[in-house]
Amino acid sequence: MEKSWAALFALCFGFFMILVDSTIVQVAVPSLMTGLPATLNEVFWVNSVYLLTFAVPLLLAGRLGDRFGPRRLYLAGLVVFTAASLWCGLADGADGLIAARAVQGLGAAAMTPQSMAFISYLFPANRGAAMGVWGSVAGLATVTGPALGGLLTQSFGWEWIFFVNVPVGIVAITLVLMLVPDWQPRHSHRFDIPGIVLSSLGLFALVFGIQNGGLFDHTTVAAILATGVVLVVAFLWWQHRNPHEPLLPLRLFTSRAFSFGSLTGVLIGFAMAAMFIPLILYLQTTLGMTPLQAGLFMGPMSVVSAVLAPFAGRLSDRVDGKYIIISGLIAYAAGIGSVALIAQPGLNAWALVPGLLLCGVGIGTIFSPLSSTTIAGLEPRLIGAGAGIYNMARQVGNVLGSAAAGLLMQVASTDLVEAARITMLLPALVLLGAAFTAARMRGERVPAH
Template sequence: MRGQANPWAALGALCIGFFMILLDTTIVSIAIPAMVRGLNTDLNSVVWVMSVYLLTYAVPMLFTSRLGDRFGPKRVFLAGLVVFTAASLWCGLSGTAGMLISARAVQGLGAALMTPQTLAFITHLFPPTKRGPAMGLWGGVAGLATITGPLLGGVLVDGLGWEWIFFVNVPVGLAGIVLTLRWVPDWRPGRAHSFDVPGILLSGAGLCLLVFGLQNGQHYDWGKVAGPVNTFETIAAGVVLLAAFVVWQRFNRAEPLIPLAVFGDRNFSAGTLTSVTVGFTMTSMFLPMVIFLQEVLNLSPTKAALVTAPMSLLSGFVAPVVGRLSDKVNPKYLVVTGLVTLVAGLGLIALAAHATGSPWALLPGLLLCGLGIGTVFPPMSNATMSSVQQRLAGAASGIFNTARQVGGVLGSAATGVLLQARITASMAAEHGNAPLALTDAARETLLLPMAVLLLGVLAAVAIRRPTPRSPVSTPQTESAVA
């Protein structure tokens, strides 16, 4: 097959699906005011449109990474691409918030099927010594898609309506299906896994309860949710179930959902924890900025997105360059530099946000954010995955991607709660002056991702220069990288 002889063509086809997945983690943010009005709903419901996608994306990923090992990554990737494309059409056709939330949940499942297969294919298509540029492209796509979402979303919302942020996925998804069939080799690892059903149930239920409690606490005034159960008990139950999940993974003698042995690799542990903080930030930084730009400065979705466009362009330019560097220097220095730069950028944005100011006063901070994001993704991915044993690559890919998405889920939920709470408090403090109140709330909310990123810096310091493990040699691997 031609795809076997051209790993870059195969990676390009996979990146189309990966681009759509990450695009849909942020494209909704720019459409929030339009969706609130168009669906005649409230802010909490629209935040759920973001959170449910991230939740159904994150929860099944540990399981779907094993599906790739059993049935072949190409087949699972294609199945996910079909589900994602069909669910995108459903999202665009939704007429109520409840229907849209349901469609986004299915869309997240499609994304969960696709994502682990991309990293698994990189470890298959490229030998350890040549993975830096491949990770650079993968990281560039991740950074560019995550930040391009608001720009594309703004243009679509202004020109065609919020529904088109989902309709646009349909032709792209169909193109991705054709290219995947044409270019991606039908690699089958041939590893038959038993599925850890108790682990799937414990992790899924724990995350759902935790996120539901966090995000709806404000809605229920941190009181009763149903009957005698209150929000704090819901959150506590989620934490207990997640703790039980970890214990079960330790004592499961068959095949745990998370093989804890993979955390014996220092780089994998540090990189995964860093990934959580990056995922948290990538979803939590946009909500307060969108509210400030559209509701305080009265920018249209397109103009608000254009303000963030330089950040997107810089990130996409920097990531491939940094990916090549990550093979030559200790990735720790690149990751720490990127995280610190991102913290500084968010700090400048918070300082520059004024109710009567210019949106372009945010530009220096946005450029620093773009530089930081482009610098973080490739070395973080490379360092995390490069020294993982080949037999654990599928599970490691699932854990690594799940960690980032769990961070995103928590970031979306926590930021939505904090922003709504700060708006209420600021409205009282500013005696009903909405522009000043919303500005204060947005600036204060940006402190949350900054604090989380500092935890990421502490984790990234533990990263060492990877010592790649030799993959299992197969004729297919050799032909793929020829």
């Protein structure tokens, strides 16, 4: 058992790094515009291209891990991510940085499903406790990104947002080689080439159209989104008709826990991305905080989340996880909703702390039981595919939330504070919707391995 926990630590070390990079760029936008230099549109691409290349290949990455071994895929992704981070820091123009971030996303996509698949292998009897650690890392990393980004940008320059990944990545590679077993599920999957092509192109078109819809005219955006819908429908039709082994086993969705858990994951990803954009802009632009101050101001939320996640994971081994999830979602919605309602010019920033701490309580009690409950009951040979779908759902939610928040900030009001308040109410409402979908989950017994 000690070896299992050591292996999980090694996997979470690298997993933390790739999730931090989902939010670390947000507080560095002004520095990137002046330091590269880059236009606002180009800086937007620096963030969105990472989300795109992270989300789109996750289905394929899960199946590749089943076929060639999760440790090998995780290591390959870790090497690619670390090398791309060095490329990011050395980039001397926006185009080079955008290209490097795209490669970073591919590395992250290769790693993510493998960490969840390993938990099912290493902890067949007490998955909830292990998912508690994994959820703690996921929640902490997401809310740590802005704080770490502010610290590095203000102290050393924007390049160090990426350079810091190089030594961390080298340590992570060493830990995986030393501590993680070369588990081989040896599921001899057939590779569904039409499914891979249709799903990749369809998801790319949908995510691209939503994330970057404001950059093109309405006709072009509509055409891109329509193309994505057609390709996704064609993909689902092919998965139903595929006589061999589909990329997306539709029988996964006979599990209510998996179906509604994945949908809940989309809504949570949406809410987290939609929360950070208006909140960080409000703290920096209206309350006059520096990037470092804005990032550190959210530090207590990170600490609360990290402390509670392991306990939530262990508790989900004893009671139906959906009740823990629902409680966390309501707390999270109440926290960000209260911040939205009291935000105004000249506000004493300390008045925001209770709401942010409540957000931390919510985040800390959501990820662990949601991950555990969603994949509980899946057949061992489907866990890789299930982990890929679940993680892809959350990443697509991130893209949708980021795009929706950006659009709402522009159209809600000409007053920045009012626009931020309205936009922060959006994730609060979405989280209440997520509580409804979580209530539809049904706990299922974890299968023996």
